[in-house]
Amino acid sequence: MRPRVIVNCAMSADGKIASRARKQTRLSDEKDMARVHRLRNECDAILIGIGTVMADDPSLLVKKKYIEGKVRQPVRIVLDSRCRIPKSAKVLAGSAKTILAVTENHAKKVGNAEVLACGKGKRVDLNILLDKLAKRGVKKVLVEGGGETIWSFVKAGLVDTFIVFIGSRLIGGRSAPTPMDGEGFASEEEFAMLALKKTTITEGGILLEFRVE
Numbered sequence: 288m289r290p291r292v293i294v295n296c297a298m299s300a301d302g303k304i305a306s307r308a309r310k311q312t313r314l315s316d317e318k319d320m321a322r323v324h325r326l327r328n329e330c331d332a333i334l335i336g337i338g339t340v341m342a343d344d345p346s347l348l349v350k351k352k353y354i355e356g357k358v359r360q361p362v363r364i365v366l367d368s369r370c371r372i373p374k375s376a377k378v379l380a381g382s383a384k385t386i387l388a389v390t391e392n393h394a395k396k397v398g399n400a401e402v403l404a405c406g407k408g409k410r411v412d413l414n415i416l417l418d419k420l421a422k423r424g425v426k427k428v429l430v431e432g433g434g435e436t437i438w439s440f441v442k443a444g445l446v447d448t449f450i451v452f453i454g455s456r457l458i459g460g461r462s463a464p465t466p467m468d469g470e471g472f473a474s475e476e477e478f479a480m481l482a483l484k485k486t487t488i489t490e491g492g493i494l495l496e497f498r499v500e
């Protein structure tokens with residue numbers, strides 16, 4: 288059975304996950320940050336695309352200050368078809384394990400990361416990746432972005448839960464990234480259908496939790 292896939296992201300009130308400069312932008316409030324770290328701690332893996340590594344250089348670690356009890360530090364996964372991650376990337380350092388998902392012919396040693404070859408295509412084959420993760424005992428994967436990555440997971444029909452925090456900012460810009468970029472669906476029949484399961488209003492925004500039908 289493939290792992291359960293949860294997408295979590297934060298966007299501005301006008302639907303952007305960063306500005307047109309594509310740099311990390313804080314959109315969650317403190318209560319939501321705590322929720323994200325608790326969610327990370329419940330998952331077996333946290334996944335992002337190489338675009339987010341290049342733009343934001345996140346460490347993807349669970350911050351102890353948000354967790355009551357044991358911090359688990361899920362395995363960190365980067366979709367990086369051509370294995371172009373810089374050696375200095377924070378996601379390669381720290382106490383958690385890192386997996387680089389690459390395409391065949393691009394597998395090479397990068398620090399202490401485990402490299403998984405997933406398909407012969409131009410990009411990482413997500414079905415192969417999830418299959419390999421399931422064999423390693425991964426049951427729950429948290430996909431944190433960016434827009435190209437989330438699009439690929441939704442397009443492949445691999446998302447079970449879609450969570451979005453809408454913060455109190457307006458960012459604008461036709462080229463600013465959104466929760467789901469890629470080419471997008473053209474017709475209504477293709478749209479991914481969601482069922483709203485929960486809403487939570489916080490000081491700085493609103494959290495929407497959907498099941499993907």
Ligand SMILES: NC(=O)c1ccc[n+]([C@@H]2O[C@H](COP(=O)([O-])OP(=O)(O)OC[C@H]3O[C@@H](n4cnc5c(N)ncnc54)[C@H](OP(=O)(O)O)[C@@H]3O)[C@@H](O)[C@H]2O)c1
Nearest residue numbers: 296297305309336337338339368411432433434435436439
């Ligand atoms: N607000 C939030 O919650 C949030 C969270 C995360 C990121 N962000 C923002 O999102 C932006 C980055 O997003 P992005 O869309 O440019 O990049 P991204 O989704 O992080 O990474 C996309 C890249 O991953 C690689 N990749 C490999 N296999 C893939 C596959 N099957 N499907 C999709 N991508 C695959 C591709 O590069 P290769 O072909 O070279 O492998 C692709 O260009 C930044 O501005 C960041 O700040 C916001």
